[in-house]
Amino acid sequence: MIPRRLQKESLAAERATISQLLSEARGVDDIVGVMQFESRLAEIERELVELGSLNVTRASVAMYFGGPKVLGMQGIDADFASNVIGNFQDLVSKSFTAMEVGDMGSRGPVPHRAETNLMVTGVTRGSFGFVLEELGNQSEAFETPLTVVVDDVASLINEIASAEEEAFAERIASIDSRMISASRNLFGTLSKAEATVRIVEGDREINLGRLEVERGRERTEFLEVKEDPGIILTGLLLGLLPQHKRFEFQLSDGDVISGGVASDASRAVTEQLIGQTFNPIGKTWRAEFSSRTVSRRGMPSRTYYTLIRLLSESL
Template sequence: MATLHSLKVLEADRYYVERQLADAQQDPWGTALMMWQNRLAEITRQIDELAASSSSYASVALIFEGNPVISSTDIRVDFTTDALTTFQKLVAARLAEQERQAAGDHAALPRRGRLPGRRSSSLYIRDIVRGSMGFVLEERAEQAELLPTKLKEAVESTTALLGRLNSAEEDEFQRIVLEAEPRVVQAIQKFTKVLFEAGASTRIAGDQNELTMGIADVDRLSKRLNEVEVSEDVETVDGVLQGLLPEKLEFEFKIAGEDGPTIRGDVAEDLATKYTLDPAFVERLLHKPGRARVKVVRTSKNGVLTKEQRIMETLEPISSTLTAY
């Protein structure tokens, strides 16, 4: 179970037992006193053991309050589905972002579709949070790991990123948004929108990072993120494909004309698959005249462009000879 949440539960139990132990001092037989002393010793042992332990796998508790939750036993199914789904997508985007950064790859993530490493980003509902309405999400431990997995790092950094955005002043908020991948920003927008529209608050607790967002926090963060706009345009361009890396979903394309620039960006998954599996397709297109449909994704904050991303969606040979490459 997520360490920080488990510690909080045990500490609440210890507080309760300490109160009972104080009352039991008046027990003339000492039976209740011994029982509560033993219980306190066991809780203290569990706290010490948990504090000293370290798991290499991702584990996080998502706890909800507000309109979708009735007491601590019932929660709306539609809200639960949307909240857990958008959180999972946020973690997946964060993992893909961190893997690209670790590889020294500065290309933006694809705006839509499958993310690199999607299979390794899956979390599973492992338990229900007791005493509150929430869920413990964990990574499947298929083999022993000595070091924290990439997914564990992504989960912890996701919680930390949400915390930074929640507490940041305006200048810091803009800087964080500017540095983040557009797809990560969009994923945060969707997660907070689910909370905002449902009138829900949340506490997210992992092994290292913890975040509590009340109703006012959710409202403020959702409204600030709504100021971030992502627009899409589709361009058809002629030129020559200089290179395409299907495993990294990247391309390099020289625009036709003597002074035509070389553009770089991401490749749609379907096009990358075709490029990988169809040698004849590669033969017709690599270093030869072609026509590409490129989607341009622009991220703006209060009308100011902060990031631009290009995604090649289709590519076909053209019969006419293009000059000056």
Template sequence: MVTKVHLDALKSEAASVEALIARASDRDILSRISLNHRLASLRQEIAEQEADRGTIAGVALIFDGDPVTGSSAIDASFAGKTLQNYQELISKQVAFSAGMLSARGPVPEEAQEAARMNIKSLVHGSFGFVLEESEADEPPMFDSPVKVAVEQISDLMLDVTSQNLVAFEKRLEDIDFRVFNTLKKFVSVIYKAGATMRVAERHREVRFDLVSLGRAYERLKETDVSQTEEVVVGELLGLIPIQRRFEFRREDKAEVLKGRVSQMLSADYIERLEKEGIMAGRKWRATISTKSVEHPDGRHASTTHTLIDLVQI
């Protein structure tokens, strides 16, 4: 698996070879031939890797700071905890995106197996690990769920560490609380160890220094996300398939709940409910997840609802 770290290394080597060619004497024919051959080989490899978009997940986690000794060693306890937390983040994000992550209990084995990543090699010049998902017999035509999850977690980290508090606040609206809790552990281990981190995917590299990790640590520590699931009986007032939004009047409190529809409910099922018009005047048993967020400013909280299941009574 080639990440941006590897591509940058290839480009750096190509630049060094070009410099050697420029300094080589015209009389040193064999040396020039050898260098030109090496440069052509490097340019071809770079072009091939840049053209290959890649559809399976591959990422390099590169660390520096207190747990790292030069480019030759890293604290085993730190490395083990960090890699375990990162794998857990990916597994939960894959399960959440597939609508398989419940409010409690273990992550479904199917999601854990699909999200499993292996350490393929080490990265030197600091110290890091190249992780890659297991390849199928044939690479998928489109990005694998694990590749998408890796990109989503990097985007999440960027928003959580950003100087822009609005970016972090918006993330709280969408993040699953179990992903949030694992992210808390992940950031805490890195920050408390006095480490910095780079995350290199195929075509981008994002960096997290002590300042940005400290900002994320404080925000996450001061934010509380909780989630509950409840089965309620009532009337389904509306369902919008395209936007995946719902309105449901619960019978016991005459309260109207509004929110999003989980991926657990298929698009076909939602469209059938709308087209057949079987909502009006019918009782339904709905499983609704309620997420509460205590924001880091300490002045306000927010609540969102997600429709997980719907059964006609």
């Protein structure tokens, strides 16, 4: 199924055309035409209502391209098309693996790759591009993991290219290093081809013009991430939000660090809080963290922390 937004746009365009024809038919007292056009308008309204309540359970995304490599609706450069779709698929695969198994390491094959393959099921209208979909033999009652991943990848692309520096910095601090590499490849391909792209996924669309593409390329091309997976620190736990996976921790020297909470730690703390057997806030702890120091050319480096586990209470 093509993204819901495209279906709505198609129906809205048809509704405008039918409305114009209906007006013309009324103007010439074309009774048969009026009846036909009114019937079709009623059908369109029903279809729009059904689309609004439709439960989308499989991943679907449309990508429209512009620039020198695209000749209107006539065609697209084969090398560019192959590269950019491959880059997007690579980002989806690595995002899925990061969600399923965590850190992938810096080398080696990507696990679960075959489970994440999207299929090109059509070309877009208006500007040349492709519809990519998750195919399956059975209908799903709930959204598949790949649906969540494709939505997240679209958000990642948007945040990398966004003018909001803070949104970009926060997102980069939370993703796997191989996802950063995949993002770099995608924006590099778009930049080299002087391309623009419109991504339609679900009910939203993301438009990357030349300015956004170049911003994304510059951010990812000159990005360095240094990771330290095992840091032991002692300090006062000022705040902990397990469901939102956020913490605030005051070190013994008075500095305060904050960041995300690992899924395992968040789940364990949530269960203990619900059972009222554990309240770690306001106590001094010896805790394990991982850190990511993100640096870019011309920008000061920033270090982001993730709380892995509370090891022992410190008296």
